[in-house]
Amino acid sequence: MFKPQQPYESTLRERCKEFPKSAVNLIETFLSIEPYKRGTASSALESEYFTTKPYACDPSSLPKYPPNKEIDAKFREEVRRRKVSAVSMKNPRRVHKTHLDPTSFWHSNSV
Known part of the structure; x- marks a missing residue:
């Protein structure tokens, strides 16, 4: 198992201080090094970020792009x-x- 020689403190909260707390919590979940702490797509959809006003966005307002893959x-x-x-x-x-x-x-x- 890989473990860093020295523990380090995350600077994510400082770098994202203008984001809502619920957004930073969601980002932290996805960037977690520990697999058991890492989020899934399902858990993300249930997160506070998507259920707190102001809402992330109305899906109907998202742009539609033609498939290109x-x-x-x-x-x-x-x-x-x-x-x-x-x-x-x-x-x-x-x-x-x-x-x-x-x-x-x-x-x-x-x-």
């Missing part, structure tokens, strides 16, 4: 494939060949 792109592609697959099951005559095999488009145009 690779995993989001993969998810959108999977949803698109499912829709195409569902349409092809309902009416197989209307589905174009490229919808059935995404690589067929590139092969037929590369000749």
Whole structure:
């Protein structure tokens, strides 16, 4: 087990003195070195910070950003494939060949 040679005092409260006490308490919980003292997402949502006025913010006022991660792109592609697959099951005559095999488009145009 790792233990520092000399104990040290946290300067978090001094550095964050303009923050509400409930916010600093929440930050301290997340930055705790001791795993048993460290908070979880669930415990954070139940913390005083989110239940004391003035509230952190109204979730509806938060900005909305389009997904830009690779995993989001993969998810959108999977949803698109499912829709195409569902349409092809309902009416197989209307589905174009490229919808059935995404690589067929590139092969037929590369000749």
